[in-house]
Amino acid sequence: MKILLISSVLPRNNIGGELLLYRHLSLWQTLHLVIATENSEGLHAQEIIKIQANPLLTRLKKTRLSKWANDVCQCFDAFYEIKGIRHHIKYNKPDLILTVAHGELCWLALRLSKEFNLPLVTLFHDWWPDFVNVHSWGRGVLTNRFQQLYQHSKLAFCVSEEMRQALGKHPNAKVLFPISEPFASERYPVGLANSKMFTVVYAGNLSDIYAPMMQALCTAIQEVSEFQLNIFGPQPDWSDELLQQVKDQGIYRGFLSKTVLYKVFHQQAHAFLVSMSFNKQKQRRTQVSFPTKLVEYIQFGKPIIIWGPEYCSAVRWGRKYKAALVVTSPSAEDLIQAIIKLANNLGEQKRLRNKALEMAKNMFNPQSIQLKFIKSIHEIIDSPSQRKQKYAS
Numbered sequence: 364m365k366i367l368l369i370s371s372v373l374p375r376n377n378i379g380g381e382l383l384l385y386r387h388l389s390l391w392q393t394l395h396l397v398i399a400t401e402n403s404e405g406l407h408a409q410e411i412i413k414i415q416a417n418p419l420l421t422r423l424k425k426t427r428l429s430k431w432a433n434d435v436c437q438c439f440d441a442f443y444e445i446k447g448i449r450h451h452i453k454y455n456k457p458d459l460i461l462t463v464a465h466g467e468l469c470w471l472a473l474r475l476s477k478e479f480n481l482p483l484v485t486l487f488h489d490w491w492p493d494f495v496n497v498h499s500w501g502r503g504v505l506t507n508r509f510q511q512l513y514q515h516s517k518l519a520f521c522v523s524e525e526m527r528q529a530l531g532k533h534p535n536a537k538v539l540f541p542i543s544e545p546f547a548s549e550r551y552p553v554g555l556a557n558s559k560m561f562t563v564v565y566a567g568n569l570s571d572i573y574a575p576m577m578q579a580l581c582t583a584i585q586e587v588s589e590f591q592l593n594i595f596g597p598q599p600d601w602s603d604e605l606l607q608q609v610k611d612q613g614i615y616r617g618f619l620s621k622t623v624l625y626k627v628f629h630q631q632a633h634a635f636l637v638s639m640s641f642n643k644q645k646q647r648r649t650q651v652s653f654p655t656k657l658v659e660y661i662q663f664g665k666p667i668i669i670w671g672p673e674y675c676s677a678v679r680w681g682r683k684y685k686a687a688l689v690v691t692s693p694s695a696e697d698l699i700q701a702i703i704k705l706a707n708n709l710g711e712q713k714r715l716r717n718k719a720l721e722m723a724k725n726m727f728n729p730q731s732i733q734l735k736f737i738k739s740i741h742e743i744i745d746s747p748s749q750r751k752q753k754y755a756s
Contacts, residue, residue, distance in 0.1 A: 371466020
């Protein structure tokens with residue numbers, strides 16, 4: 364299988380979409396991967412094709428005219444030097460173009476897919492038009508392009524059922540949940556935490572849209588003695604006073620490497636907290652995305668606590684499968700009371716542990732998710748129409 368990846372999201376053992384792409388592509392043993400990119404740092408591929416963005420637009424993005432530059436880059440055709448990519452496609456004949464619907468290069472992938480009549484496979488992890496800094500008129504144009512990318516894709520991988528529904532009808536759109544680290548459960552066998560105090564662990568972003576709710580939780584929990592909260596992640600942009608308080612009280616534990624963090628999950632966590640923003644302006648973002656950390660937590664076979672609005676994908680998943688303690692009140696005090704109740708209910712803890720194990724073995728089994736990814740792509744390449752087209756070319 365020869366795949367040409369043209370994407371702003373690239374396979375790196377990092378975080379978010381990059382990590383998911385890295386896991387999918389690094390696990391594919393028979394894959395010949397070529398990447399077209401501006402930044403090749405930390406990438407491993409059989410071949411890397413360097414592309415150059417328009418230097419003027421690149422400079423403008425760093426000025427007060429950045430929103431206008433984004434309008435141009437996102438709403439019109441990609442401004443890249445692409446002779447090298449065209450040459451590669453013409454003489455190496457990749458089986459398909461792969462992209463992630465995030466950033467600028469997905470539009471280049473769409474353009475070249477049409478130009479060379481190559482099947483396009485696209486991963487939709489987030490609703491990109493709501494992320495980028497463009498003017499209101501530009502957001503409308505960008506949303507239309509986002510829908511065009513979806514409709515043109517021979518295969519569209521949607522991170523949640525809510526994403527698939529938001530994008531609309533498509534002949535070959537499939538839900539592909541985030542893939543966790545393979546064999547994590549084998550390296551860190553499921554077991555009860557060593558600590559006697561019921562400990563809830565949160566690992567992830569503490570800034571951006573998550574800052575207000577996590578700040579409120581850390582403030583409200585300071586006088587609580589029934590359970591302990593441990594949070595991990597890059598140092599947040601909170602006030603110096605609050606940050607020092609949560610450090611002194613052992614709530615904020617800093618940023619840990621994945622290996623060390625997984626040991627903490629195994630040895631210290633009694634339950635895991637997943638937060639989804641209550642910010643109404645970000646409603647579609649939380650409605651269609653699916654938190655990777657939820658899938659990571661599940662592998663450790665411990666109760667999941669989801670704190671978020673009714674409409675978000677994680678809450679809907681938790682309710683549908685009765686697989687998590689769900690708290691839909693934005694009040695940190697309500698969340699704390701729900702956790703205290705869980706800490707005192709051994710029967711419910713056991714039920715949620717068993718549910719997590721069930722989900723880890725079935726719905727969120729990384730081997731099954733990877734198999735679905737590879738099999739779905741092979742179905743595109745091996746279809747009679749595609750074989751006929753490739754033979755003709």
